[in-house]
Amino acid sequence: MRILNRKAAAWVAAHPVAFLLQCINGFRANQGLLLAGAVAYYSLLSIVPLLMLVAVVLSHWFDDVELLQTIGRYLEWLIPGQSRAIVREVSLFLQQRSVIGWVLGVTMLFFSSLAFTVLENAMSVIFLHRVAIRRRHYLVSAILPYCYILSLGIGALLVTVAAGVLQVLGEKEVVLLGHTWSLQGVSGFLLYLLGVAGEVLVLTSIYLVMPVGRLSFSHALIGGVTATALWEVARHVLVWYFTTLSQVNVVYGSLTTAIVVMFSLEIGATLLLFGAQVISEFERVGRDKHKPVPMRV
Structure with missing residues (x-):
């Protein structure tokens, strides 16, 4: 397998444009945009109940304000410019957490799982060559x-603890040779690195676990790093677009938040699935002894 991976890597390095076209063609053949739309739609259904459940559980150990600030800070990475509306809903739910019953809790847990179920199904389409060899037991999928x-x-939980420590660090000052430097900038930079590292780990775990069978950790890590880099570029472009050029609030009015969140999730899901397609095509190249896979239409 290592030899095949090396041969595949050598072929990709020698034919990067051909490999990129192969990935795009495979993504189109698998109806990647349609799959991304399904993942984005169910993510929109899942994100609010998931955040509410996490917030209710963590509120037993953390102050509500600190917890909501952490959620809002890193939710901004997923839905740039629209995290305040969702954090507001989570805040209102926390104020009424005493009335949560078992029925509501189970219902929210079910809706929170929908996005992951659909994502697994989308991965099975992209990694069809794996599914043809081995299928995952339905209990494992459940x-x-x-x-x-x-x-x-x-x-x-870990991110909230780390963010609290870094915020305390940002309030400190360093005095050296009569000069005083604030650590606020260092704290902000470390918070950003924490977010990037968390994003890479989450995406790597998705590429590692969601496809059927055992995927190489190096392949999953490369996919996670690549998808993170692409999303960081897309995220900054979205922030710039919605703050300078977009007139979506004029067109959609009160539906603006839902539309923008859905659009952001659609782009994120597309990049996520395209990263999976790159891994899938790399495996095909390695399996076919570093020969290009015939174009699919």
């Missing part, structure tokens, strides 16, 4: 979304 929810909850 449990996997809830394992991801638990993992994201633990990740949110």
Whole structure:
């Protein structure tokens, strides 16, 4: 397998344009934009109940204000410019958390899992060559979304702790040779690196776990880093567009938040699935002894 990977890497390095066209062609053949639309739609259904569940659980250990600030800061990475509206809804829900019953809790947990279920199905389309060899047991597919929810909850716990430590660090000052330097800039930079590292880890875990079978960690990490870099570029472009050129609020009025969130999720899902397509095509190149895969229409 390592030899095939090396041969595939050598072929890709020698024919980068051909490999890119092969990935684009495969993405089109798999109806990648349609799959991304489905993932984005169910992500929109899942994101609010998921954040509410995580916030309710973590509110037992953290102050509500600190928790909401952390959620808002990193939610801005996923839906640039629209995190305040969702954080506001989560805040209102926290104020009424005492009335949450088992029925509501189970219902929210179910809706929180929908995005991961649809994402797994989308991955099975892109990695069809894996599914043809080995299928995942239906019980594993049923449990996997809830394992991801638990993992994201633990990740949110760790991020909240780290963010609190870094915020305290930002309030400190360093005095050297009579000069005083504030650590606020260092704290902000470390918070940004924390967000990037978390994004890479989440995307890598998706590429590692969602496809059927065992995927190379190096392939998953490359996909995670690539998707993170592409999303960072897209995120800054979205922020610039919505703050300078966009007239979406004039067209959609009160529906602006939902439309912008859906559009951001659509772009994010497209980049995520295209990264999976790149990994899939790389595996095909390696399997076919570093020969290009015939174009599909």
